[in-house]
Amino acid sequence: MKISDIFSFAFGAIRLRKLRAGLTTLGVVIGIAAIVALLSITQGLQTTISDQLQSGFATDTLIVSTQRGFGMSPGAIVAAESDFELLVNYTQIIDEIEDVDMSVAVIRKLGYIKSGEREFMLAIVGVDFAKYADVYSRTFVAEDGDISLSPENETVVVGKRVSDPWENGTAFTNVDNIVEITWTNASTLPPKNETYSGQVAAVLKEIGGFGFGGPSDTNIYIPITRAQSFFGTDECDTIIVQLENDDSATIESVSEAIEEAFGGQVNVISSTAVLDTVSTIFSTVELFLTGIAAISLLVAGIGIMNIMIVSLMERTREIGILKALGMKNRTVLSIFLSEAVIVGLMGAAVGVASGWVLANVVARVFTGGGFMSAGNQAAINAGMTITPVLTPTVILGAFAFGLLISVIFALYPAWRASRLRPVDALRYE
Amino acid sequence: MKKLMRMATPIVETVKLRKTYMLGKVPVEALQGVNLKVQRGDFLAILGPSGSGKSTLLNMIGALDKPTSGKVFIEGVDASTLSDNALADLRQEIGFVFQFFNLIPRLTARGNVELTMTIPGLGRDRRRKRAEELLETVGLSDRMNHKPAELSGGERQRVAIARALANNPKFLLMDEPTGNIDSKTAKEIVELVKKLNRDKGVTIIVVTHDQQIALQTRRTVQMIDGLIVEEKVN
Numbered sequence A: 001m002k003i004s005d006i007f008s009f010a011f012g013a014i015r016l017r018k019l020r021a022g023l024t025t026l027g028v029v030i031g032i033a034a035i036v037a038l039l040s041i042t043q044g045l046q047t048t049i050s051d052q053l054q055s056g057f058a059t060d061t062l063i064v065s066t067q068r069g070f071g072m073s074p075g076a077i078v079a080a081e082s083d084f085e086l087l088v089n090y091t092q093i094i095d096e097i098e099d100v101d102m103s104v105a106v107i108r109k110l111g112y113i114k115s116g117e118r119e120f121m122l123a124i125v126g127v128d129f130a131k132y133a134d135v136y137s138r139t140f141v142a143e144d145g146d147i148s149l150s151p152e153n154e155t156v157v158v159g160k161r162v163s164d165p166w167e168n169g170t171a172f173t174n175v176d177n178i179v180e181i182t183w184t185n186a187s188t189l190p191p192k193n194e195t196y197s198g199q200v201a202a203v204l205k206e207i208g209g210f211g212f213g214g215p216s217d218t219n220i221y222i223p224i225t226r227a228q229s230f231f232g233t234d235e236c237d238t239i240i241v242q243l244e245n246d247d248s249a250t251i252e253s254v255s256e257a258i259e260e261a262f263g264g265q266v267n268v269i270s271s272t273a274v275l276d277t278v279s280t281i282f283s284t285v286e287l288f289l290t291g292i293a294a295i296s297l298l299v300a301g302i303g304i305m306n307i308m309i310v311s312l313m314e315r316t317r318e319i320g321i322l323k324a325l326g327m328k329n330r331t332v333l334s335i336f337l338s339e340a341v342i343v344g345l346m347g348a349a350v351g352v353a354s355g356w357v358l359a360n361v362v363a364r365v366f367t368g369g370g371f372m373s374a375g376n377q378a379a380i381n382a383g384m385t386i387t388p389v390l391t392p393t394v395i396l397g398a399f400a401f402g403l404l405i406s407v408i409f410a411l412y413p414a415w416r417a418s419r420l421r422p423v424d425a426l427r428y429e
Numbered sequence B: 001m002k003k004l005m006r007m008a009t010p011i012v013e014t015v016k017l018r019k020t021y022m023l024g025k026v027p028v029e030a031l032q033g034v035n036l037k038v039q040r041g042d043f044l045a046i047l048g049p050s051g052s053g054k055s056t057l058l059n060m061i062g063a064l065d066k067p068t069s070g071k072v073f074i075e076g077v078d079a080s081t082l083s084d085n086a087l088a089d090l091r092q093e094i095g096f097v098f099q100f101f102n103l104i105p106r107l108t109a110r111g112n113v114e115l116t117m118t119i120p121g122l123g124r125d126r127r128r129k130r131a132e133e134l135l136e137t138v139g140l141s142d143r144m145n146h147k148p149a150e151l152s153g154g155e156r157q158r159v160a161i162a163r164a165l166a167n168n169p170k171f172l173l174m175d176e177p178t179g180n181i182d183s184k185t186a187k188e189i190v191e192l193v194k195k196l197n198r199d200k201g202v203t204i205i206v207v208t209h210d211q212q213i214a215l216q217t218r219r220t221v222q223m224i225d226g227l228i229v230e231e232k233v234n
């Protein structure tokens, strides 16, 4: 029997039981759609994040933090609370280490900025403007105004989103504006609000991304000395280390030297390590999600098997007729497998399409605006855009998997159909 | 000489054919050693009371079932030695008409006839043309696109006959072809079958209760309890 005839016969059988075939297909559609949606979202997210990390992160920098600080390395989890404090002037120790170009201390506290009637919550970052601009020469750049390298005490540099939080040109604050900067000191009882007035000297050009480690669109920057007096501390959160080069040998030796210099009480993270960690996390998440989606396909497969066994019983007589007419076992097998192939292909096609639609809908929902408003106060958050990515591999994989599941689960019923003896099948009532 | 030998080889021959069904532990002897020869061009009726083994015999001859012992020769070839595949090929060359029509409900009359020809892989145009010719032969040219459910019993049986003839079978096996249709339609079917035998030389073996059919055949055999007890040439 010709393959085209086998397929058209199988197709006729499917068409006869539209509802049932539709429901069987739906199982495959849901499984494939889930896989495609999850994969394209995670891949999109991964692309977004690594792009943003790369743009906010120079490869020839290290970030030194206390073990209480942001822990990306395994050591951070085990470390107990220690009294060790990372001080602003430790940059001098680090600067002595070979292959270190320079280092810059960063103090970061959550606070408020008020301009006119409006107030935003954001991160207040204290840095040495000259050194910071040197390390992040691509991102710590003024769009408006000037970043003074020896700033006045009251100088403030604001991120693009702080100046223009609605992304429509309506400025919250601009160069030369006076802003009120507030920080709640929770270490005193009762907590006390500290406030001072600063003058916006520059607005950074748009960076995009999280500004992980480096500058961010949603931060404001004040001179390190001002931060020390304002926050009443010499302790900093991180020290950014600029290396002479980004060889992995340099990264390793400097990291070790810094850890040693502080008796193992600090974490040293290289940007490449962070990128690696992030991509490892993503692969794991991707694998996990795909696994879950795959289980739904497995369920769909069992549905296919179930329905095929039922339809096998209904069609026993038909199989008897076909065999009496001289159809070979393998042709009967092919007919039943073709039905599974048709269901699998249709399910995969509809599944890929609806998975893609789903991914885009989800991405749209989760890509919040740059800014969340709550009454008069509002928190600025980094606008993160997820663009789902649908690679040919995913499409092909989805088709292959849909087909594979359908065929595998149809194998047993089809085999049973093919083995029916003609007399028995014809006698079947 | 060769030609003579071929002439002498019966198209169907059964030798000591036995079939025992096991109903649980009770054996049912459906056939108890049937010897039968059918020559090319013959028109044979198998008569006998219900349960005498007529359908069982026909199923053996049609390669739908295997005997418990004894042999079935089709054109001198022992069917019991054939593989599943070879048996399927053999069935393509045998036309079977069932008592209950056994048409495929979702296919039209023409579709049912065509299906038979898709099995040996005949091309679309050729099988369509032949299906239409065959349906014309059985007098159904105006019912080609009807599905079995839209046809009368007699019409269904004619479709079944057209289908059985589609692959130019070596012989035609009919199991009570008029058992489920009224006597007037039965008469028409008998005429049709007779014409096929007379004009086209198709070898026909028909199982029937119907004396009307039996009288039209060349030869009848009588079965009782799984044995042929009487042979008669009309």
Ligand SMILES: Nc1ncnc2c1ncn2[C@@H]1O[C@H](COP(=O)(O)OP(=O)(O)OP(=O)(O)O)[C@@H](O)[C@H]1O
Binding pocket: B021, B022, B023, B028, B029, B030, B048, B049, B050, B051, B052, B053, B054, B055, B056, B057
């Ligand atoms: N699959 C089977 N299992 C058990 N016994 C069977 C089976 N098929 C047939 N028989 C028995 O074999 C005997 C012969 O059956 P068969 O169908 O050949 O009779 P028949 O002559 O065709 O009868 P009818 O005229 O009623 O069609 C019967 O006694 C029947 O009960």
Ligand SMILES: [Mg+2]
Binding pocket: B054, B055, B056, B175
């Ligand atoms: Mg019978």
